[in-house]
Amino acid sequence: MTKGRLIAIVGPSGVGKDSLMRALAAAEPHLRVAKRTITRPLDPDSEDFFSATEAEFRDQEAAGAFALSWGAHELRYGIATTDLDRVQTGTEVLANLSRTVLEEAQCVFGRLAVLSVSAAPEILAARLADRGRERPEEILKRLSRAEVRLPNSLAVTHLDNSGPLDQTVAAARAALYPSREALEIR
Numbered sequence: 001m002t003k004g005r006l007i008a009i010v011g012p013s014g015v016g017k018d019s020l021m022r023a024l025a026a027a028e029p030h031l032r033v034a035k036r037t038i039t040r041p042l043d044p045d046s047e048d049f050f051s052a053t054e055a056e057f058r059d060q061e062a063a064g065a066f067a068l069s070w071g072a073h074e075l076r077y078g079i080a081t082t083d084l085d086r087v088q089t090g091t092e093v094l095a096n097l098s099r100t101v102l103e104e105a106q107c108v109f110g111r112l113a114v115l116s117v118s119a120a121p122e123i124l125a126a127r128l129a130d131r132g133r134e135r136p137e138e139i140l141k142r143l144s145r146a147e148v149r150l151p152n153s154l155a156v157t158h159l160d161n162s163g164p165l166d167q168t169v170a171a172a173r174a175a176l177y178p179s180r181e182a183l184e185i186r
Contacts, residue, residue: 004087005111007031007176008097010150013073014127015117016161016168018047021094023169028176032086034095037066037078045131047096052076067108070101073141084109103151114156115172123162 009017025031037050039057052060057076061069066078083093087109097105099116106112119127128134150156157175161168 003111004089004091004093005113006083006087006105006109007092007094007113007115008102008105009094009115009117010097010099010102011117011119011161012124014124014131015119016127016165017096017117019165020115020117020159020161020168020172021096023165024094024172027169027173028092030092032083032091032093034079034083034093036096037080039076043133046133068097068101068105070098072098072100073138087111099150102154106154112154113176114150114154115159115175116150116156117159117161117168119160119162 009021011017021033025033033048035048035050037052037057037060039052039054042049042051054076057069057078060066061076061078065081067081067084069076069078071077077098079095079097083095086093095105102112102114157172159168159171159175
């Protein structure tokens, strides 16, 4: 069976990673979206995720529940081993990942596509303020991480999500499925 791949959606907070993932999954119904485990309370205005306390997360991690886990912004995040199983059996899985774990994701999942999403700084600041989860000093801290360098060893597609989401989705689909795009042009 053909191996699947992990499609990592990365970028700074407020750039629209979750919106892009939902729109990509709607446009490409074969894609599965990884539901992360995060050490924060559930929030109806946030992504769909499993909430865990720090202790629950550590226990799950020790039990091997995560194919990939990391810490950021005083939280812990995990991608389930079931998502690794999906990739290994031929499924393409979208995952909102930290830019700091991309090389590890490549080692764990094998096939990896990276979509690095950006937006103008003023758009990022407005989106973070609008979602209302962080205090102003936390927003500044998140904005200071907007320019994290990505590993040179990985092929990365850069997408600007400053404009309409449908344009970003079209660019992502063209990058993920270039042979399909070439067929449609003919």
